Amino acid sequence: MHRLRERSTQLGLGLGLRGPHFEALEASLPRLGFLELLSENWIDAPARRLRHLETLLPRYPVVLHGVSLSIGSTDPLDRDYLQRLKRLIRETNPLWVSDHLAWTGVRGINTHDLLPLPATEEALRHVVARAREVSEILERPLVLENPSAYLEFPGSMSESEFVARIAEEADIGLLLDVNNIWVSSRNLGFDPLEYVDRMPADRIVQIHLAGHEDLGTHLLDTHGKPVSEEVWQLYARLVRRIGPRATLLEWDADVPPLSSALQELKKAERWLSPELVYAMAG
Amino acid sequence: MQWRDELPLHLLQARFQTLLLAPEPREEELPLSLKGAGTLGSEGAVNAYRRMVRARLLGVLRTDYPILAQWLGEAAFRAHAFAYIAARPSSSFTLDGYGADFATWSSSETSDVVSAAIAQLDRAIGDSQEAGLPLRSAGATSEGEARLLVHPSVRFVDGEFNLLPLLTAYQRNAGLPRPVRGRSHLVIGHNHAGVVGIPLSGRARALLGSLSLGIPVEEALEEAAGVSPRRLERWFTALAAGGIISFA
Numbered sequence: 001m002h003r004l005r006e007r008s009t010q011l012g013l014g015l016g017l018r019g020p021h022f023e024a025l026e027a028s029l030p031r032l033g034f035l036e037l038l039s040e041n042w043i044d045a046p047a048r049r050l051r052h053l054e055t056l057l058p059r060y061p062v063v064l065h066g067v068s069l070s071i072g073s074t075d076p077l078d079r080d081y082l083q084r085l086k087r088l089i090r091e092t093n094p095l096w097v098s099d100h101l102a103w104t105g106v107r108g109i110n111t112h113d114l115l116p117l118p119a120t121e122e123a124l125r126h127v128v129a130r131a132r133e134v135s136e137i138l139e140r141p142l143v144l145e146n147p148s149a150y151l152e153f154p155g156s157m158s159e160s161e162f163v164a165r166i167a168e169e170a171d172i173g174l175l176l177d178v179n180n181i182w183v184s185s186r187n188l189g190f191d192p193l194e195y196v197d198r199m200p201a202d203r204i205v206q207i208h209l210a211g212h213e214d215l216g217t218h219l220l221d222t223h224g225k226p227v228s229e230e231v232w233q234l235y236a237r238l239v240r241r242i243g244p245r246a247t248l249l250e251w252d253a254d255v256p257p258l259s260s261a262l263q264e265l266k267k268a269e270r271w272l273s274p275e276l277v278y279a280m281a282g
Numbered sequence: 283m284q285w286r287d288e289l290p291l292h293l294l295q296a297r298f299q300t301l302l303l304a305p306e307p308r309e310e311e312l313p314l315s316l317k318g319a320g321t322l323g324s325e326g327a328v329n330a331y332r333r334m335v336r337a338r339l340l341g342v343l344r345t346d347y348p349i350l351a352q353w354l355g356e357a358a359f360r361a362h363a364f365a366y367i368a369a370r371p372s373s374s375f376t377l378d379g380y381g382a383d384f385a386t387w388s389s390s391e392t393s394d395v396v397s398a399a400i401a402q403l404d405r406a407i408g409d410s411q412e413a414g415l416p417l418r419s420a421g422a423t424s425e426g427e428a429r430l431l432v433h434p435s436v437r438f439v440d441g442e443f444n445l446l447p448l449l450t451a452y453q454r455n456a457g458l459p460r461p462v463r464g465r466s467h468l469v470i471g472h473n474h475a476g477v478v479g480i481p482l483s484g485r486a487r488a489l490l491g492s493l494s495l496g497i498p499v500e501e502a503l504e505e506a507a508g509v510s511p512r513r514l515e516r517w518f519t520a521l522a523a524g525g526i527i528s529f530a
Contacts, residue, residue: 040376068375074292081375106295109371111302111335115295122291151327154288187322218322218330 001202004141004173007095008205011061011246012272013265018251024258026055032262036248037092039066039099043084053092062094063206063246065175068110069099071130071144072117075106082137089140096205098143098175101127101163114147119155119162124169131170143173143205148180148212148221152188159184160198167203174199177208178234179227183219196234201242209235209268210250224253226264239271247272301328302335305368339367339380346381347404349519350388354397362388362397381405404515485509486517493527 012033017025019041035056042050068081089097102114117123135142146163155162167174176199185192211225227235227249239245249265256264289297322330343363344351351359366387372380385405389398482490485506492502506514521527 043376074295078375103295105371106292106299108373109299109303110373110375111299112338112372112377113302113331113335115298115302115331118288118291118294120288120291122288126291150322150330151324153294156288187327217326220330 001141001171001173004096004205005202005245008246009244011095012244013268014060014063014246014248015261015265016065016248016250016252017056018255020255021258021261022052026052028258029055029059030258030262032060034061034063034095034246034248036063036065036250037094039064039085039088039097040068042092043081043088057092062092064088064092064094064097065145066097066099067112067114068104069134070104070110071099071101071134072103072115072123072127073106074103074126075108077130077133077137082134086138089138094140096141096143096173097138098145098173098206100147101144101166102147116147116149116151116153117162118153119157119159121156123155124162124165127166128170131166131172135170135172141173141205142170143175145175145177145208146180146184148177148183148187150187150218158190158195159188160190160195164198164200164203167200172203173205174203175206175208176204176238177210178238179208179210179212179231180221182228182231182234183212183221186219192234193237196238197241199238199242204238204242204245207235207238207245207247208250209247209265222253223250227267232267235268236271244272298328302332303368303371305364336364336367338377339372340364342377342380343384347384347401348515349404349522350397350401352519352523362392365391482517489517490521490527 014034014036015021015032016036016038037053042053064085066085068078070078085097100114101117103117104113104115105111117127131142131144144163144166146159149159152159157165163174166172176196178196181192181195184190185195209227209231210221210223211227212231213220213222213225235247247268249261249268251261251264255261340360340363343366344359347359350362354362363384366384369391370383370387374380382405385398385401388401392398485508488505489502492505493499518527
């Protein structure tokens with residue numbers, strides 16, 4: 001974990017690789033610290049899509065980020081998915097593989113949404129055991145992300161305690177999505193500052209930034225807008241406490257031109273140390 | 283049914299998932315012991331997840347079945363799609379191919395043979411696009427019950443496109459294909475909304491001409507050999523939307 005964290009502190013700023021940016025990225029090869037590939041977009045991808053990676057993989061460090069691990073599901077682990085993911089790992093050589101602290105379905109069904117877990121001892125033990133097993137299967141550091149939430153099942157601990165204990169007890173890394181913390185804090189009524197302060201610094205290997213939408217009754221995690229000022233403030237507080245970490249901007253809906261996405265990402269430089277700004281200096 | 287404070291994880295997940303996928307969850311099934319749902323309330327929070335789950339799957343079906351979506355209209359298509367989502371939820375880690383069974387399901391679950399036939403046509407076009415091959419079988423007539431019909435009011439106008447501005451003034455449907463450059467063809471027909479004029483390329487004109495003579499779809503499609511499936515899909519979408527063709 002120590003080596004992983006050290007690597008993370010040197011990566012700087014990265015961007016989630018999305019289809020609308022393929023050509024612009026290949027043409028301009030901007031100075032980026034790393035790229036994050038959505039695992040499901042590249043597992044069994046057609047040859048014409050894989051060709052994009054031929055240019056990008058030699059140029060950028062890569063991490064994989066998935067949505068289908070369903071680490072919290074009470075269904076058996078999806079061995080077929082894990083084998084395909086492992087093949088993708090061999091092909092792309094990522095620094096780590098991340099997914100969400102959530103479940104996507106049970107009884108053989110996949111809802112394709114990141115559903116919340118109750119913060120209970122039972123769920124904690126369940127996730128810890130599965131995370132250890134997945135780490136062994138993948139033979140690559142496993143990192144879990146806190147998802148955004150719109151409801152909270154009855155539980156025996158706070159979400160922040162649940163997340164921190166899982167990381168410690170499963171001996172895995174954390175991907176802290178500060179936008180998700182802000183969205184969930186508004187929807188569920190907890191203190192986002194306390195949440196950020198309770199996250200174990202030595203487990204955090206990556207940070208996600210993204211935009212959300214205020215629907216009046218609740219905040220919706222859309223990844224379709226610039227990062228809000230509240231989320232930047234949470235990010236600043238986190239980085240001040242734990243130091244720089246690999247920081248990535250996610251933009252999935254109404255994806256802007258690459259130049260605009262890079263401009264938004266560049267704002268994170270304000271809180272990173274000068275020697276790390278190399279990532280976006282070009 | 284009121285949920286106890288802490289259900290065993292497997293039960294909680296099964297019940298919650300049932301709520302998310304059901305066409306209309308019963309009020310008594312909503313978990314009353316949720317906490318921290320804040321401004322949304324328990325029911326609102328569950329519905330937020332329901333909307334996200336169903337919107338994602340609906341989006342896949344809408345992309346895979348554009349002609350059917352246009353044919354049925356938004357409300358009817360959503361109802362049809364949600365019934366499919368409840369009956370055939372995804373079981374794969376990927377959404378690729380989720381809609382593959384929608385056409386077959388439509389045929390078996392609905393008495394609306396017209397919608398079923400259009401769904402099969404959409405599927406056939408989608409399969410061709412996926413394989414990067416020209417459309418070989420429309421599928422719409424494969425059951426031997428559904429036939430693609432050209433509206434009896436249809437007349438063809440073959441000529442230069444300088445006539446087009448006048449004729450398209452009668453169009454009632456927005457978003458129809460732009461006229462192609464050079465010598466082209468126009469098909470004009472009546473439907474409930476009035477007179478519709480749709481510009482067609484030479485091959486589309488030949489295809490529609492064959493269909494209007496009662497030639498089966500699969501055979502008529504030979505007239506469109508070499509046409510990209512995407513373009514063919516646009517033709518059918520426009521023709522169906524304009525009431526020029528129908529299925530029976």
